[in-house]
Amino acid sequence: MKTILLLTCSNIFMTLAWYGQLKFKFFEGRSLFFIIIVSWGIAFFEYTFMIPANRAGYQSGQFTGYQLKIIQEVITLGVFVVFAWLVLKEKLTWNYAVSFALIIAAVYFAIAFKPASPGGH
DSSP, X not given: OHHHHHHHHHHHHHHHHHHGXXXXXXXXXXXXXXXXXXXXXXXXXXXXXXXXXXHHHHXXXXXXXXXXXXXXXXXXXXXXXXXXXXTSOOOOXXXXXXXXXXXXXXXXXXXXXXXXXXXXX
């Protein structure tokens, strides 16, 4: 659970770093260089959560590298759906919902079946 919570926090910061500049008034009229520097500053906090999440999940033997990446992607999409709805004011249409469901199915297949190799890595 610690890994999942850290990955969620990480993805909140990354979504803000990547997509916040599309709607936040603070970025209006600013140079692209300024926006990139500010986004890098926000992304720093993404790393402060992502690195410990991956280390904890992998070193504990709870998740493989593949599993961590797939979990991270579904969390990224979940965070983005909320961001797109609340900040970008975009609706989740049926085709995006189906796409999201398929990614959730990918997480199931990645986690439900343990690798055959000893130690799981």
